[in-house]
Amino acid sequence: MLQINKTVANGKAVFALEGRLDTVTAPEMESAMQEVLPELTSLTLDFAGLEYISSAGLRVLLAAQKAMNVKGEMRVKNVSKAIMEIFEITGFSDVLTIE
Amino acid sequence: MKENNYSAVTVRLSGRIDSGNAAQTEQLMLEQLKDSDNGSAVILDAEDLAYISSAGLRVVLRLKKSYPDLKIINVNPEVYEILEMTGFTEMMTVEKAYRVVSVEGCEVIGEGFNGKVYRIDKDNVVKTYKNADALAEIQHEREVARLALILGVPTAISYDVVRVGDSYGSVFELLNARSFSKILASEPERFDWCVAEYIKMLKAIHAIEVPAGKLPSIKRKTLTGISRMKDTVPDGLGDKLLAMAEAIPESDHMIHGDYHTKNIVLAGDEVLVIDMDTLSVGHPIFDLVRMYNAYVGYSEYDPDIVLSFQGYGADIARRFWHDSLAAYLHTKDEEKIKAVDEKVRCLSYGCLIDWSIRHTDPDSEKDKATRALWMTRLAEILKRTDSLDFEIPDTQKSDPDELDIEAATENLEKVMDFVNSHLDTVNCPAKARMQLDLAVEEIFVNIARYAYAPEKGNATIKVEVLNDPVTVTITFMDRGVPYDPLKKENPDVTLCAEEREIGGLGIFMTKKVMDDVYYEYRDGQNILTLKKVL
Numbered sequence: 001m002l003q004i005n006k007t008v009a010n011g012k013a014v015f016a017l018e019g020r021l022d023t024v025t026a027p028e029m030e031s032a033m034q035e036v037l038p039e040l041t042s043l044t045l046d047f048a049g050l051e052y053i054s055s056a057g058l059r060v061l062l063a064a065q066k067a068m069n070v071k072g073e074m075r076v077k078n079v080s081k082a083i084m085e086i087f088e089i090t091g092f093s094d095v096l097t098i099e
Numbered sequence: 100m101k102e103n104n105y106s107a108v109t110v111r112l113s114g115r116i117d118s119g120n121a122a123q124t125e126q127l128m129l130e131q132l133k134d135s136d137n138g139s140a141v142i143l144d145a146e147d148l149a150y151i152s153s154a155g156l157r158v159v160l161r162l163k164k165s166y167p168d169l170k171i172i173n174v175n176p177e178v179y180e181i182l183e184m185t186g187f188t189e190m191m192t193v194e195k196a197y198r199v200v201s202v203e204g205c206e207v208i209g210e211g212f213n214g215k216v217y218r219i220d221k222d223n224v225v226k227t228y229k230n231a232d233a234l235a236e237i238q239h240e241r242e243v244a245r246l247a248l249i250l251g252v253p254t255a256i257s258y259d260v261v262r263v264g265d266s267y268g269s270v271f272e273l274l275n276a277r278s279f280s281k282i283l284a285s286e287p288e289r290f291d292w293c294v295a296e297y298i299k300m301l302k303a304i305h306a307i308e309v310p311a312g313k314l315p316s317i318k319r320k321t322l323t324g325i326s327r328m329k330d331t332v333p334d335g336l337g338d339k340l341l342a343m344a345e346a347i348p349e350s351d352h353m354i355h356g357d358y359h360t361k362n363i364v365l366a367g368d369e370v371l372v373i374d375m376d377t378l379s380v381g382h383p384i385f386d387l388v389r390m391y392n393a394y395v396g397y398s399e400y401d402p403d404i405v406l407s408f409q410g411y412g413a414d415i416a417r418r419f420w421h422d423s424l425a426a427y428l429h430t431k432d433e434e435k436i437k438a439v440d441e442k443v444r445c446l447s448y449g450c451l452i453d454w455s456i457r458h459t460d461p462d463s464e465k466d467k468a469t470r471a472l473w474m475t476r477l478a479e480i481l482k483r484t485d486s487l488d489f490e491i492p493d494t495q496k497s498d499p500d501e502l503d504i505e506a507a508t509e510n511l512e513k514v515m516d517f518v519n520s521h522l523d524t525v526n527c528p529a530k531a532r533m534q535l536d537l538a539v540e541e542i543f544v545n546i547a548r549y550a551y552a553p554e555k556g557n558a559t560i561k562v563e564v565l566n567d568p569v570t571v572t573i574t575f576m577d578r579g580v581p582y583d584p585l586k587k588e589n590p591d592v593t594l595c596a597e598e599r600e601i602g603g604l605g606i607f608m609t610k611k612v613m614d615d616v617y618y619e620y621r622d623g624q625n626i627l628t629l630k631k632v633l
Contacts, residue, residue: 054541055541069596
């Protein structure tokens, strides 16, 4: 289960995620982002409510990072200890801008 | 200073015996013994003896030649050390002086059939014995407790024997110990915790193989009781009971013999089992029989009995028995629980009736009514029971459980729920649970996407939880294309976003967060095993 709370204004978006970003929910996240991605210059992902992420979720993050690298910036904030560990294992801690 | 006691003569020694007075002392002793036969037992009471030199020891040796049964009692620690150093403790019976302990006004923390347990200070308890032959009993209990400890049972061993009034007691160090009976009575919210710890300990005891000849067989003892009472059972059912009891397989595994909540204590944060004097070997049913009696059997006619003995009510006791049996059998299947419950009760009623005939007033109306109730229930169950043996769950691990399901990503949640239902049975930290979730997802999704594509097929997932240390093993089996995911090269995790290929990350993470991952192809199946130590 994943809940996505979007706030989009003036080319800036904040996605606050709650729940699990896994094989089942990653497609929802992907389509939610694709809707707004073309018009964005700044994307913030708030992971305060994110409990779990698998490689399917990482795939979505990488695609978003690649897209935003071309035209702006992407930041990830409020990453839990457990998810930070996954980022470190996979080298995503260097790929993403984590606050 | 001489006491004639049957054929034993007691001579009291006092002060110091050294070269200065040895000859004189010998003279005095022989004087006192001159009326007794050479064969009499001579007891030297050393309560007031402060010191003995080698000259004094030679006197004792000469005396021992004439009176081979000589023994020295009430020896103070200094004199005992001399006797031990010189080897006298090996040559003759030497009994130490016992410290005198008063239990007046002390809190009673336990009471069994054989005596009471008092707390004498914050860290120490003394167990007193009613029987006249207390010293032999204490000695026996110390020996079996030591054996149990060496074989791996967490227990307390008494470190001192003391005098308590006219009898003896053994002293145990038990820091802030509280029995499970006390916990159940005062903290009902810890009921499930008590059941889990209680059964964990019981399984650990039953897993221990005891070297031959070290402990008595509990089956033999039970058969003696059943043989005594069998003719009181109507319709020849007593013979059936005895035959079924005889057919219970022999076992050299440890049995506690009196395993109820008063004998399990929480000392600090350690769970200990005490009261080891009934330690035996045998089939686990014999421990279950005594458990049933403690919680249900004795109080089946009068429910107040369990309240006065355990400190909690009959409803809690009955539930504790049921939940403990379920945990022991590792099942929630009420049919299975009931089947074993009835086998246990066959022997329970047999033992209870035998006990009641021998130990209660034959004219008491209440005891008659109690026996009648047990007898009715025994006969009823015996009619439909043909064997007392049952499948003993492996004491080391829980039953492996399998889920056979179509390998499709839509089924991921079902697979997760299945795995998590097993993790719920152990204390799995949140982090390990997330790591296990991650590994299960990655592996199952891989199978779902690639094993049978473009066709469909099933995967079997098996979860096993082993104890000491708690280890979770999850095995995935599929009959798809032979493929070893572990052979896939690890992704380069140092590349920047633009250079990163997404792929292989799932397997890579799985390997990182599990303690062991291995693959084999056998009998047409891909078999991938994950292992995580909690």
